[in-house]
Amino acid sequence: MMTTEEHEKLRGWFAGRLPDDLYESLTEVTADREEITVVGRVPEPRLAEGASEAEREAALRARIQEFRERTRDDRVAVAREAEHLYGRKVSWGVQCGTERALFTHVAAPVMTRLRQPEREVLDTLIAAGVARSRSDALAWCVRLVQRHTDDWLTELRDSLEQVRRVRSRGPDAGPRGDTPDDEK
Template sequence: MHATHSSGKGRGHGGGRGFRGAGGWQQADLPPADDAAAWLTGRLPDDWFVGAPTITVDREEIVIIGELAAPEGSDDNSAAAAAQGRIGRFREETREARMQIADEAEARYGRKVAWGASIGETKAIFTHLAVPAMTRLRHDERRVLDTLVDAGVARSRSDALAWCVRLVGEHTDEWLTGLREAMAEVDKLRAEGPDL
């Protein structure tokens, strides 16, 4: 999501790249994607998913995950295998249509599109981006990553950092959701404000 700046640099205060709207300079050249979920919900075939799909958008990617109807006649022991089979079938049978919709969405929103499907607890995301994120870490922060590597939790510092991000996301989901909603409201109020 958006970076937090403790100094004024990078936000139009001597950082060389002035503030240019929602998301700062990082998103200045991206087309807005405020209506992406609505557009995609209207564009997707009605018979693909049970209910509306979950659609999330960031700076690089739009991820569409839809719930599929559960296969009939599978018992508790074979339910996960049946769900994986149904998801695999959906992936193959809808490939061409999904590619066409993705091309249209990428042209409209300037972001790649990833697809996924779920049945109950079984979920698969078919193809999605793994975007590098550069950061500078101080000694104590590097020690955290090195401990995870030394303990075998991660293969490298970059794997350890990704593991930390996933862990924070899992344990602070409600807080992050509130933060995203608050940022969206600030962006809305900023857009409604006077042009200076």
């Protein structure tokens, strides 16, 4: 996980590097070991007053697709720079009204060992048609937990950041809070 300062620098780099007319606003920059995801807001399409929900949804999806095609070259150029600088793939997304879409992004494999009761949960999801494979079922479970525990995960991440800050001030910290070279 990134420190708050590292995340702020990453977000600042994208805010400064993105063309001014790419997004209305930069809403999210997230990163893990494999990927940086950049999401920005684009303006909603203008619709006639009283447009139906179906018309509105279709217009939002079309605006997102138009944005994706029109900005591809600019996004690829920025991604190449960032990938060289940060050593991670860059993925893009957009928020338009109530619609959010992520474009091609990394699906990183994660290996885990599960005992039989845990495998049974995954196999039940497969049997019920919720997932095609154990891998899909596990991803579904992670998304479900993520959706229902956002507050808890945010608190946990904040706590980890506090632990990092305290460790950096410990007895093994160097003059700037770094660990001495022989311990890196």
